Amino acid sequence: MDHLSSYLVLSAILFSLGLYTVVTRKNGVAILMGVELILNAANINFVAFSKFVTHTLDGHLISVFIIMLAAAEAAVALAIVLNLYNNRGHINVDEANALKQ
Amino acid sequence: MADFIFWVIWILIVVSAGLVAFGKNLIHSVFALMGTFLGVAGIYIFLNADFLAVTQIVVYVGGILVLLVFGIMLTNQISTAKISQSSVQRGLGLLVVLALLAILLTALLSHDWVGTTQPLAFEETARGIGRLLFTDYLILFEIASVLLLGALIGAATLARKEL
Numbered sequence: 001m002d003h004l005s006s007y008l009v010l011s012a013i014l015f016s017l018g019l020y021t022v023v024t025r026k027n028g029v030a031i032l033m034g035v036e037l038i039l040n041a042a043n044i045n046f047v048a049f050s051k052f053v054t055h056t057l058d059g060h061l062i063s064v065f066i067i068m069l070a071a072a073e074a075a076v077a078l079a080i081v082l083n084l085y086n087n088r089g090h091i092n093v094d095e096a097n098a099l100k101q
Numbered sequence: 102m103a104d105f106i107f108w109v110i111w112i113l114i115v116v117s118a119g120l121v122a123f124g125k126n127l128i129h130s131v132f133a134l135m136g137t138f139l140g141v142a143g144i145y146i147f148l149n150a151d152f153l154a155v156t157q158i159v160v161y162v163g164g165i166l167v168l169l170v171f172g173i174m175l176t177n178q179i180s181t182a183k184i185s186q187s188s189v190q191r192g193l194g195l196l197v198v199l200a201l202l203a204i205l206l207t208a209l210l211s212h213d214w215v216g217t218t219q220p221l222a223f224e225e226t227a228r229g230i231g232r233l234l235f236t237d238y239l240i241l242f243e244i245a246s247v248l249l250l251g252a253l254i255g256a257a258t259l260a261r262k263e264l
Binding site (some may be wrong): 004005006007008009010012013014015017018019020021023024026027028029030032033034036037040043044047048050051052053055057058060061063064065067068069070071072073074075076078079080081082083085086091092094 | 107111113114118119124127130131134137138139141144145148149150152153156157161163164166168169170171172173175176188189191194195197198199201202205206209210214226229230233234238241245248249251252253255257259260262
């Protein structure tokens with residue numbers, strides 16, 4: 001717990017799991033969950049570097065802004081997913097290709 | 102003791118995030134995501150970030166997770182109990198992600214990070230964050246407020262019936 005690398009390894013694993021969720025899931029809400037995992041991994045990195053390397057609060061500030069951004073993104077994404085469901089009856093993002101033709 | 106708690110939280114995060122990524126049932130994935138968020142809040146406490154830990158619990162567990170549960174409940178027929186989720190290209194995705202993870206781990210474990218030996222003692226961070234928010238980060242703070250307003254109006258407009 002007193003080494004930067006234990007936090008960095010955790011963050012890398014969290015990021016990889018989030019990326020796997022994003023690239024393999026078809027459900028829109030599940031993809032959103034993967035994005036949240038990735039943002040959490042980035043937050044851990046920012047705060048860990050803030051504690052161990054820079055010794056300032058700038059990493060905390062950036063993490064606050066990332067959390068704020070994640071909240072806004074979740075609200076808008078939920079609205080889009082609900083619209084998709086109303087129009088097509090499912091939220092599989094790989095079948096939402098009406099703009100392709 | 103603190104070491105033990107740290108590794109318990111570490112493993113909790115990895116296992117619950119794994120459930121999110123590999124779980125069959127969407128509802129199980131959302132509840133596993135709650136474990137991940139709470140674990141990350143615990144990691145923030147180990148990193149002396151008390152304000153961020155509380156923010157994480159309030160915003161993620163209290164807000165975003167509820168939004169996600171709403172999204173699942175409103176877009177699936179719960180009564181038919183068909184909430185299992187399908188995945189595409191599991192093998193290829195796993196291959197790419199494992200390769201990326203290997204690159205990340207070799208890069209960050211082979212580097213000798215400077216300043217890793219003397220972590221600071223705990224001091225509360227809310228005062229410093231508040232001061233920085235209204236001095237160095239004032240422009241960002243104002244932009245964030247406008248962005249939140251835009252997201253609020255946009256989400257309300259998008260979710261209307263008669264779009």
